[in-house]
Amino acid sequence: MGHESPAGDLRLANLTKRFGVFTAVDDLSLTIPQGSFFALLGASGCGKTTTLRMIAGLEEPTSGQVLLGDRDIARLRPYKRPVNTVFQSYALFPHLNIFENVAFGLRRRGIRSVDDEVMRMLSLVQLDDYGNRRPAQLSGGQQQRVALARALINRPQVLLLDEPLGALDLKLRRQMQIELKRIQTEVGITFVHVTHDQEEAMTMADTVAVMNAGRIEQLGAPADIYEFPATAFVANFLGQSNLLAAEAAGTAGTEVPVTAHGARFSVPADRARTDRGAVYLGVRPEKLHLVGSADQVPDGHQHIEGVVTDASYVGVSTQYLVRTGWGSEISAFAANSGAGRQLPVGTRVVAHWHPRHAFLLPREPGQDDRTTPLLDEPVGAAS
Ligand SMILES: Nc1ncnc2c1ncn2[C@@H]1O[C@H](COP(=O)(O)OP(=O)(O)OP(=O)(O)O)[C@@H](O)[C@H]1O
Ligand SMILES: [Mg+2]
Structure with a gap:
């Protein structure tokens, strides 16, 4: 033809x-x-x-x-x-x-x-x-x-x-x-x-x-899309994300400071889709690292404390759910590289991340934290 x-x-x-x-x-x-x-x-x-x-x-x-x-x-x-x-x-x-x-x-x-x-x-x-x-x-x-x-x-x-x-x-x-x-x-x-x-x-x-x-x-x-999603829909349709409901009040220098559930965090300005009002502070589960106490958190990292409520061993990694002090759950994936040990349910942990792995997205006021459920299972149901 x-x-x-x-x-x-x-x-x-x-x-x-x-x-x-x-x-x-x-x-x-x-x-x-x-x-x-x-x-x-x-x-x-x-x-x-x-x-x-x-x-x-x-x-x-x-x-x-x-x-x-x-x-x-x-x-x-x-x-x-x-x-x-x-x-x-x-x-x-x-x-x-x-x-x-x-x-x-x-x-x-x-x-x-x-x-x-x-x-x-x-x-x-x-x-x-x-x-x-x-x-x-x-x-x-x-x-x-x-x-x-x-x-x-x-x-x-x-x-x-x-x-x-x-x-x-x-x-x-x-x-x-x-x-x-x-x-x-x-x-x-x-x-x-x-x-x-x-x-x-x-x-x-x-x-x-x-x-x-x-x-x-x-x-x-x-x-690019995976590392810096533009919307909450994308953040959870392409992979999984922990999205914490937060408030922002504008850029300060190269950072956007935010408050979430009474705690203060920050995100680099070039990782913020918005810098004011109702926002989601997003961190991918594999970017969250779990340690036993706050003094093990590396310099420059930010952290949240919580308790392991579910540990799913899926071969290449273990997928944890951690209940935060304010009651919502975040997920963290730990590669089974042989270096760490499995954390049983009930372990007190500190989840930390580097701010350059976080991102800020616009949020509708009134929307709460969002985490993609693991493996489509009701979590924490076994207790
Ligand atoms: N001929 C039609 N008349 C009326 N509605 C239609 C017609 N064709 C598609 N739609 C509607 O348009 C929307 C988009 O349909 P489409 O087939 O493009 O979806 P899709 O993204 O390909 O979904 P899937 O992944 O299920 O194939 C659907 O809500 C569907 O019901
Ligand atoms: Mg189709």
């Missing part, structure tokens, strides 16, 4: 989709650089598929633009767009063998000699010897790779992936994540990958956009 012009960046400009009075995608604007691996991450129902469908041309935007380079493709019919989609249900043709499944896009365009290209694609997804099999004779992961080859053979400028690994078990999922990343690097085209699995988004993508209720809450490199 030859999409001769270079693709350019994929841009969504004020893209909106309403179903009746319900807004599924709300004034979305973002740029996805050409050749990048972009992940759209969000909970069920936040508008991910609707966004992909508008890029693919399967859903008409209520308003806004879809641009590829300088070209507005929002009015192009789906098959005219240099875009292909891989869905969760790969929908291979069951009556065709793998070779013909992959060849499908070329045959449809009337291309006769498909052998070289099909073999190249099968090789790309490491299924060189599977051409004669039927889809039913392949594993889920292998079928997923066929679906990928079938899309890539059309040489799209953008590949959309909607939860493509959702049907696979965890181990296969991890393998396919690495595989997909390798393939993306090899073909060099833009991948837009939709998932509700934060680990999947972080391992694979150059850029992650965290979506909530039809809007992007934050967009950036995985490590």
Whole structure:
């Protein structure tokens, strides 16, 4: 087919989709650089598929633009767009063998000699010897790779992936994540990958956009978002965070002093999303260290005292819950490096952290402390 012009960046400009009075995608604007691996991450129902469908041309935007380079493709019919989609249900043709499944896009365009290209694609997804099999004779992961080859053979400028690994078990999922990343690097085209699995988004993508209720809450490199979330939603959707309800009264020098539950803390000014009024003082559980007494707290660290109420051994780490003096619980992860000992429930501890690992977020007045529950279990229930 030859999409001769270079693709350019994929841009969504004020893209909106309403179903009746319900807004599924709300004034979305973002740029996805050409050749990048972009992940759209969000909970069920936040508008991910609707966004992909508008890029693919399967859903008409209520308003806004879809641009590829300088070209507005929002009015192009789906098959005219240099875009292909891989869905969760790969929908291979069951009556065709793998070779013909992959060849499908070329045959449809009337291309006769498909052998070289099909073999190249099968090789790309490491299924060189599977051409004669039927889809039913392949594993889920292998079928997923066929679906990928079938899309890539059309040489799209953008590949959309909607939860493509959702049907696979965890181990296969991890393998396919690495595989997909390798393939993306090899073909060099833009991948837009939709998932509700934060680990999947972080391992694979150059850029992650965290979506909530039809809007992007934050967009950036995985490590940047993780280390300095922009909102309480992001802080707890991407990993876990301890968010202490606090009050701030402006920046003092390079610090923002805050008061939380009667105690004073501070956060570097460049780690504060806001410096006044109701705030959350955030610290990730793995940045909290537990020691036996306040005199073991290193210089420059800040601390909270409490009592261990739950200790969950999860192999690589032990995840502790610590009840603070004011009654809420914070979580702390200790790597099982062999250096420390396990702390039994009931141990008095001091949890400390370095201020550069803390962050400040805006908080709605009246909102209390927030900690993500561990392992989805009711905690402290055993006592
Ligand atoms: N055709 C439709 N008519 C009415 N509402 C719709 C339609 N399609 C989607 N929606 C609604 O729009 C919202 C976003 O749906 P969408 O499928 O984009 O979510 P999603 O982020 O892909 O979720 P999931 O992770 O569950 O796939 C949902 O609340 C959904 O019910
Ligand atoms: Mg979806």
